[in-house]
Amino acid sequence: MYEEPIFLEPFFQDRIWGGRKLRTFFGYDIPSDKTGEAWVISAHKNGPSIIANGLLKGKNLLEAWNDNPLLFGKEQGCGEFPLLVKILDANESLSVQVHPDTDYAKEMEDMPYGKAECWYVLDCEPDSRIILGHRAESREDFRKRVDAEQWDELLLPLAVKKGDFFYIPCGTVHAIGKGIMVVEIQQSSDITYRVYDYNRITDEGETRELHIQSAIDVINFPHHPVLPSKxxxxxxxxxxxxxxxxxxxxxxxxxxxxxxxxxxxxxxxxxxxxxxxxxxxxxxxxxxxxxxxxxxxxxxxxxxxxxxxxxxxxxxx
Incomplete structure (x- = not known):
């Protein structure tokens, strides 16, 4: 019987906004100076973590979940691993974005989970900010402000400090700002609808795709902040x-x-x-x-x- 902790190796993801702090903060052997994400506990097909010890050493967590459900107190055919833990290094600001709930993800994306998430701030530069919410009263109001590029009037900034914790329910407009490193704990989903990406250009000389209509479909109107009870x-x-x-x-x-x-x-x-x-x-x-x-x-x-x-x-x- 497997009676020991299952240690995991991160799966790294390069991002346009990534940097080097995953190396300097944790000592990880990151693949590039644009490493934005470490998927540290992941059974998602887009980046499963590798098991580092024991009888399952060398397998990934997705394989362990599917082949050994009793390790997780589950039965065979129990569905997909429900959780995903990441560390994000925002060397530059992430896009302003929103995620769907599970019902929308199943119906429109053929995916098992939406993406509710939460952030624990590991480190941040002075005067760092996130985006958490919007000022629009309706879908029509939101679309009008987006078309007019009234970002300062539309988006709600919030100052952060080390040790802060935030809950981002599905349908919440949000963005991690420049200079912030967080642990992100979320449903195991990789669905993101971008609303605004600062008109930045990729290495290929193109802007990244936006998903305005899908975003408007899932955004909560009006925005209501959710403050977890600790x-x-x-x-x-x-x-x-x-x-x-x-x-x-x-x-x-x-x-x-x-x-x-x-x-x-x-x-x-x-x-x-x-x-x-x-x-x-x-x-x-x-x-x-x-x-x-x-x-x-x-x-x-x-x-x-x-x-x-x-x-x-x-x-x-």
Missing amino acids: TAVNDGDLASMQLIKESYFTVYHWKINGKVKTPLKRDYLLISVIAGAGEISVNGQSFLLEKGSHFILPSTVKTYGISGKLELLVTHE
Whole structure:
């Protein structure tokens, strides 16, 4: 029986807005100076993570999910892996965009999931901003402002700082601004409708495709900000903050200073080490944890211990 953490190697994606911080911040061996995304826990066909240890070493997470569903407390034919964890390095601003919900994704894109997501800000430059929402009252109003390129009047900017957390429901207009690095936890979807891309030019000398009509079809009108209710629990050497609890995902920030031992209370956990170092112990085995480690605790792990001084983002369905 597979009774150990499943450590994963990132799948890197070059982006027009990417940079080098995935190397300087985490020490990753990135493929280029335009590396924008590390898909660190991914079973998506467009970028599955590779398993780095144990009996499944060398397989990707998509294969593990399909071939070994009991590791995740599931039965054969349980559908697609529901979650995706990324790290994004916005060396330049991302496009202003929106994502559909699951019903729209199934009907119009023949995809199993929409894309609700959330961001934990790992680092940012002074005066960094995101876009989160719009001022339009209706689809007609939104289209009119887009056609007139009234971006400053239409879009809602928001200042950010390290440690901030944001929830972006499906249908929310958004963009990560220049100089920001986030962990993005989302439904396992790669559907994006671009609204505005700053008229920038690709290396091929072309502008990137926009998806104005699809975006307008799925945008929420009017915009209503959603502020997650956070819950803090201190238990010995563990300070836990529940950042969000939604139907798609529940996310915690854990700060450990010492030793924590606990049973696995979910079918599986997705865990990312975002600061510090330590180790995890399972069934008499110990595994090093350091900033940039990402792993899954499968359902076959009954009890585990984590020790050291470190910060984690922990996610489950």
